[in-house]
Amino acid sequence: MTAWGLAWRTIARSPARSVLAVAGVTVIGALLFDMLLLSRGLLVSFRELLDAAGFDIRVVAAEGSMVHRPPMADAASLAEAIARLPDVRRITLVRSDTAIAITAARSGGGTRVSLLGTSDLTSGSVWTLVSGSLLPSATAPGEVPVLVSLRLAAALQLQPGSSLPLRLFLPGSASALPLVSAHVAGIAQFSFEAADEYTVATTMEGFAAAHGKPADGVAEMVLVSTDSTQPGSEASAAAAIARLRPDLRVLSNDQVMEQFNQNAFSYFRQISTVLSSMTLAFAFLLIATLLTMSVNQRLGEVAALRALGFPRRRIAANLLWESVLLVGVGGLAALPVGALLAVILDRILREMPGVPGRLHFFVFEPRAILLHVALLSVTGVLASLYPIWLATRLPIAATLRREILS
Amino acid sequence: MTRSDTPIIEGIDLTRSFAMPAGAVVALGDVSIRVDPMDYVAITGPSGCGKSTLLHILGCVDQPTTGSLVFEGRDVRTLNESERSRIRLTRIGFVFQRFFLLPMLTAWENIELPQAEAGVTKADRRGRTRELLEYVGLAARSDHRPSQLSGGEMQRVAIARALANRPALLLADEPTGELDEDTGTQIAALFDRVHADGTAIVVVTHNPAVAARAGRHLTMKSGRVVTA
Amino acid sequence: MSGLNRGRACAFAVAFLIAAALPVATPASTGLPPILISRQLAEREHLNAGDIVTLALDAEGTGSRRFRVDGTYEPTPDPLRFTAKRLEVRVHLPELVTMTEVRDDPASADALTAINVKLKNPQTADAFSAAVASRAPGTFVRPTARARDGSDPFAVLERFHVAVAAVTVLGSTAFLLALMVMRAEERRETIGIIRLIGISERSILLEVLAEGLLIATAGAVFGIVLAVATQGTVNQFFQWRYDTALVFVRVTRSIALQSIAVSVPLGILAGLVGSWTLLRRDVLALLGR
Numbered sequence: 001m002t003a004w005g006l007a008w009r010t011i012a013r014s015p016a017r018s019v020l021a022v023a024g025v026t027v028i029g030a031l032l033f034d035m036l037l038l039s040r041g042l043l044v045s046f047r048e049l050l051d052a053a054g055f056d057i058r059v060v061a062a063e064g065s066m067v068h069r070p071p072m073a074d075a076a077s078l079a080e081a082i083a084r085l086p087d088v089r090r091i092t093l094v095r096s097d098t099a100i101a102i103t104a105a106r107s108g109g110g111t112r113v114s115l116l117g118t119s120d121l122t123s124g125s126v127w128t129l130v131s132g133s134l135l136p137s138a139t140a141p142g143e144v145p146v147l148v149s150l151r152l153a154a155a156l157q158l159q160p161g162s163s164l165p166l167r168l169f170l171p172g173s174a175s176a177l178p179l180v181s182a183h184v185a186g187i188a189q190f191s192f193e194a195a196d197e198y199t200v201a202t203t204m205e206g207f208a209a210a211h212g213k214p215a216d217g218v219a220e221m222v223l224v225s226t227d228s229t230q231p232g233s234e235a236s237a238a239a240a241i242a243r244l245r246p247d248l249r250v251l252s253n254d255q256v257m258e259q260f261n262q263n264a265f266s267y268f269r270q271i272s273t274v275l276s277s278m279t280l281a282f283a284f285l286l287i288a289t290l291l292t293m294s295v296n297q298r299l300g301e302v303a304a305l306r307a308l309g310f311p312r313r314r315i316a317a318n319l320l321w322e323s324v325l326l327v328g329v330g331g332l333a334a335l336p337v338g339a340l341l342a343v344i345l346d347r348i349l350r351e352m353p354g355v356p357g358r359l360h361f362f363v364f365e366p367r368a369i370l371l372h373v374a375l376l377s378v379t380g381v382l383a384s385l386y387p388i389w390l391a392t393r394l395p396i397a398a399t400l401r402r403e404i405l406s
Numbered sequence: 407m408t409r410s411d412t413p414i415i416e417g418i419d420l421t422r423s424f425a426m427p428a429g430a431v432v433a434l435g436d437v438s439i440r441v442d443p444m445d446y447v448a449i450t451g452p453s454g455c456g457k458s459t460l461l462h463i464l465g466c467v468d469q470p471t472t473g474s475l476v477f478e479g480r481d482v483r484t485l486n487e488s489e490r491s492r493i494r495l496t497r498i499g500f501v502f503q504r505f506f507l508l509p510m511l512t513a514w515e516n517i518e519l520p521q522a523e524a525g526v527t528k529a530d531r532r533g534r535t536r537e538l539l540e541y542v543g544l545a546a547r548s549d550h551r552p553s554q555l556s557g558g559e560m561q562r563v564a565i566a567r568a569l570a571n572r573p574a575l576l577l578a579d580e581p582t583g584e585l586d587e588d589t590g591t592q593i594a595a596l597f598d599r600v601h602a603d604g605t606a607i608v609v610v611t612h613n614p615a616v617a618a619r620a621g622r623h624l625t626m627k628s629g630r631v632v633t634a
Numbered sequence: 635m636s637g638l639n640r641g642r643a644c645a646f647a648v649a650f651l652i653a654a655a656l657p658v659a660t661p662a663s664t665g666l667p668p669i670l671i672s673r674q675l676a677e678r679e680h681l682n683a684g685d686i687v688t689l690a691l692d693a694e695g696t697g698s699r700r701f702r703v704d705g706t707y708e709p710t711p712d713p714l715r716f717t718a719k720r721l722e723v724r725v726h727l728p729e730l731v732t733m734t735e736v737r738d739d740p741a742s743a744d745a746l747t748a749i750n751v752k753l754k755n756p757q758t759a760d761a762f763s764a765a766v767a768s769r770a771p772g773t774f775v776r777p778t779a780r781a782r783d784g785s786d787p788f789a790v791l792e793r794f795h796v797a798v799a800a801v802t803v804l805g806s807t808a809f810l811l812a813l814m815v816m817r818a819e820e821r822r823e824t825i826g827i828i829r830l831i832g833i834s835e836r837s838i839l840l841e842v843l844a845e846g847l848l849i850a851t852a853g854a855v856f857g858i859v860l861a862v863a864t865q866g867t868v869n870q871f872f873q874w875r876y877d878t879a880l881v882f883v884r885v886t887r888s889i890a891l892q893s894i895a896v897s898v899p900l901g902i903l904a905g906l907v908g909s910w911t912l913l914r915r916d917v918l919a920l921l922g923r
Contacts, residue, residue: 001515001522006508013510014819016911020812027805031798063692263717270875274868275798282802286809293816304506307467308520308567309495311488345797352790397468400579401458404503 003314007321010294018326021290025283025330025376026337032279033338033372034345034362039272041346041363042265043257049191049358050253054125055092056234057224058251059241065249066256067263069220071095076217078245079119085240087226087233092120093219095207099166099200102179103156111156113198115166117207120223123188127201132160132186135203141214144182144206152198153187160186164200168211180210196353268361280379283327287383291323295387300403303396312392319388320381327380331373338372339364412479414575414606415464416440420473422459433459434470435629441575446601447608448620456629457610458579464608465498465577466490478574495524499568499605503580505560507552513539513563514548520570538566542596558589565596569605576600578609582616591615667729668704672722674877676706689723689733697733701725711880713788719877750778807900814908825912826920835913842909843902850901854894861885861893 001009011018059078061070072078079091095117100110116126121137123129127147135145144166148158158164162184182202190199208215224241226233234252242250251259261269295302302315342362349361422434434456441447441464449457462468463475466482475482477493485493494500507516517538521531539545542562544555552560561581568576578597582590594616601607611617625633669689671681681687683705690698709720725733736742753762759777767775818825828838865883872882912920 001511001519006519009508009510014815017812017815017819020808020815024805024808024812027801027808031801031805266717266875270872274871279802282806286806290809290812290816293813293820297816297820300504300506301508304500304502305508306491307465307494307500307502309491309493309498309571310520310523311491311495314523341801345794348793348797349790351793352787354787395468397459397462400462400467400502403506404580 003317004321004325006318007325010298010318010322011325021287021326022330022333024286025327026333028279028283028286029331029334029372029376030338030341032276032283032375033334033368034342035272035276035279036368036371037338037342037362037364038345039269039276040365040368041361042268042359043261044363044365045358045360046260046265047253047257049356050256053191053223054090054225055223056226056228056253057238057241058256059222059224059245060220060249060251062247062249064220066251066259069096071218071220072222072248073216073218075219075222078248079219079222081244082222082224082241085237085244087230087237087240088224089227090120090225092118092125092223092225093204094118094221094223095204095219097168097207097211099168099210101152101156101198101200102165102167103158110167111152111198113152113166113200114193115168115207115210116199116201117204117219118201119204119219121203126192127188127190130187130189132184135185135201135206139203139205139209141205142209144180144202144209145185146182146206147186147188147201148184149190149193149199150187151193152200153184155198158184158187160184166200166210178212182206182210191358192356194354195350195357276375280375283376284379284383287323287327287380288386290326291319291384291387292390294322295319295391299391299394299399302391303394303399303403306394306396307400315391316388319391320384323380323384324377327376327383331376334376335369335372413440413442413476414445415475415477417464417470417475418473420460420463420470420475422456422463422468423471433629434463436473437626437629437631439464439624439631441606441608443574443606444601444604445606445608446597446619446621447624448617448622449608449610449624449626450612450617451626451632455626457626459629460626461577461579461608461610464575465500466493467500495520496571497574499571499573499576501561501564501568501576501578501581503583505552505557505564505584507560507563507567509552512549512551513544513555516552516563517566517570520567524571526571534570538569541569541599542566556589557585558592561585561589561593562596565593565600569600574606576605576607578607578611580610580612582611582613587615594619666700666702667726669701669729670705670707670724671703672709672720673706674709674719675721675723676703678721681706689725691733699729699733701729708879711878713880716876716878716880803896803900807904810900810904811907814904815911818908818912822912822920826917829917829920838913839906839909842905846902846905847898849905850898851894853901854897857897858885858890858893
């Protein structure tokens with residue numbers, strides 16, 4: 001009988017105990033798997049969001065960042081200059097502010113919304129049109145056509161053609177801006193809308209009109225899309241923009257990722273590292289305890305096998321296989337359980353304010369499975385070391401004597 | 407009977423002492439023993455006289471504190487644990503008082519196990535196991551686990567297991583200690599057959615029926631051989 | 635904070651860094667206004683008390699003024715900004731106003747970013763906020779007490795950690811049951827003998843209960859002691875990683891009691907389940923007959 005065959009028989013000998021041990025490994029393994037998914041989940045998900053938006057470069061003021069974006073007074077002329085660069089395919093200007101939407105559907109002080117002004121009128125990048133029509137390329141002075149998010153439309157019972165009174169909200173300063181009557185051109189799904197916010201998008205002219213002034217060419221961010229068919233176009237475009245305007249910050253998607261990674265995402269990476277380590281330590285302790293108790297219960301058998309001529313390595317191999325089987329079966333079962341748990345945990349974390357609705361904390365990557373298998377395997381092997389030592393070093397004669405007397 | 411020139415095992419001036427908090431305990435003191443092929447040796451004596459200790463040393467399960475032990479011409483003290491394991495697997499068969507069968511294996515599998523470890527081919531294992539089960543009269547119980555066998559049946563399976571790799575020497579430590587008188591007699595008869603078929607036997611026993619069948623008797627007291 | 639003020643604040647901080655890159659290593663001048671700098675800034679720019687620094691609003695040196703570093707302070711840890719590098723300066727308000735005022739805008743001398751209010755009766759915070767908001771439209775007034783609703787990121791994190799803890803308890807319960815079943819099996823013969831000589835199942839269960847209570851309580855207490863010992867390591871790691879004095883893990887009395895409330899009954903239950911696996915068998919089966 002092979003070592004793994006004997007190990008299997010040993011495990012099957014106590015089905016209740018083995019099932020419980022495997023269940024324990026499954027649950028702990030599921031947690032480990034989820035922590036591995038969490039370690040890079042935000043990075044992967046955010047990268048997908050960035051790439052889906054279709055822009056490769058973001059330009060902001062030098063003293064700003066992706067989160068805090070001071071206005072750039074000459075953004076319009078900047079965009080024209082960037083558009084003339086060889087690798088650049090598309091430019092979009094963006095600015096944002098906070099407004100209060102006042103409707104009869106909601107009582108109280110109104111609904112706080114994020115007002116987004118943009119020069120990009122097409123669907124498929126920052127938003128996807130669901131119903132109605134896109135923002136018009138030309139608007140009459142003072143007109144504020146808007147696209148509202150699905151969530152806002154549902155909350156305020158809006159549809160294409162509805163009127164949406166907006167008041168600009170400027171915290172920290174007294175604001176006497178008049179109410180602006182925006183009209184809903186369409187309803188869209190916004191990639192970066194958080195679960196706790198409502199987004200309203202309008203044209204740059206509409207944005208200025210909402211502030212009671214004419215279009216002024218100001219923007220917070222210039223989004224640049226390069227020719228993706230040309231390798232290296234992103235890097236060369238970024239370098240060209242930086243040379244053009246060394247007073248601004250030019251961020252590629254990689255650099256945006258790095259910024260968010262260092263500031264916002266690193267906490268979850270650290271948490272996942274700490275929890276993964278604790279999970280592995282926990283699994284190690286429990287498997288080692290289980291195997292040690294199992295060996296202690298079978299000392300007589302082990303001594304008899306040694307007396308019959310079974311070498312130490314064979315005893316060690318049996319025990320190692322026992323550990324491999326327990327951890328292996330449990331570890332494999334942990335994958336679907338972990339996937340289900342990840343959905344639940346992801347749902348919890350996505351309730352965090354400010355998190356884009358399409359961002360996920362737990363994202364599946366094949367490397368997570370490999371790491372999961374590797375870590376559990378190492379843990380299983382390490383956990384079996386002490387019981388193996390116990391079994392292979394026991395004094396045969398003394399053990400036989402003790403077993404007989406007991 | 408003339409003694410063979412080459413004993414299977416020979417121990418000279420064997421002593422075994424155990425360090426205890428209250429001082430060293432000498433379990434075996436200057437015991438010399440020689441077992442030739444076709445010997446049937448019974449070792450008797452009161453409890454704690456060192457019978458099992460001597461058996462464990464002869465079976466290469468334990469090491470003497472002093473003295474020499476030569477197994478089939480090889481000095482056991484110079485062998486490493488792996489080599490001693492090999493001797494126990496292929497040249498010595500062990501039968502225990504408490505049987506020590508693996509409870510999760512059937513009778514067949516318990517007997518087959520040492521053969522597999524010794525590298526015997528599957529076909530040969532099958533033949534040998536079937537032969538041994540018939541030898542001990544348990545061919546019909548080959549699929550039964552130890553929990554489904556009586557004490558006497560378990561001991562017969564244990565004897566079959568001990569004979570699996572055709573050892574030169576069978577060592578039995580109180581083989582009838584857990585059995586009733588009639589069953590003990592059956593086991594004793596089985597030992598007779600084993601001996602008659604060419605295997606040397608050394609048995610430690612309190613059972614007069616078993617001891618009576620041996621060709622040689624060693625009586626021990628306080629770690630020493632008093633009559634041989 | 636409006637975008638403009640945010641921008642100015644960022645510019646201010648950045649400009650300080652640029653200006654402070656060349657500290658004037660001259661003896662402290664009592665005529666210069668004093669400032670306090672954050673520990674992180676002091677370490678990064680190698681500044682000490684007594685150093686003279688120049689603060690400006692931008693890289694061009696707009697509004698620059700010289701100050702004397704009077705000391706360093708540890709910024710109050712902000713859980714919402716713990717990843718931010720706390721490169722900060724504390725300046726007397728009149729000095730800051732003098733630096734930032736716009737000559738053409740008299741109101742700029744009177745502009746503030748925020749006002750912190752300590753109430754005589756903190757319970758009236760909500761009512762006070764509403765009253766101020768109604769009297770000063772356009773201001774953003776809110777109590778500093780943690781809003782325990784879905785909008786609170788810490789409530790979300792708390793739910794996350796509770797979920798992880800629940801999964802851990804589930805896994806450890808499975809292992810605990812396995813160990814208790816093994817332990818019960820070890821004592822199979824003993825239990826059989828006890829039953830054989832007439833000891834009732836009830837007595838055995840009571841003994842198991844007492845034993846389980848003792849072991850579970852000891853285990854729970856040990857677990858809490860281990861958690862308290864470990865929290866220091868976790869805090870040290872995160873405090874080092876983010877250069878902050880924020881406490882990330884704290885085993886409070888409430889948490890300790892909750893842990894005991896969960897683990898002790900689980901431990902007892904596991905022991906009872908293990909014993910049940912034996913007591914449901916008849917005596918002879920226990921003795922292997």
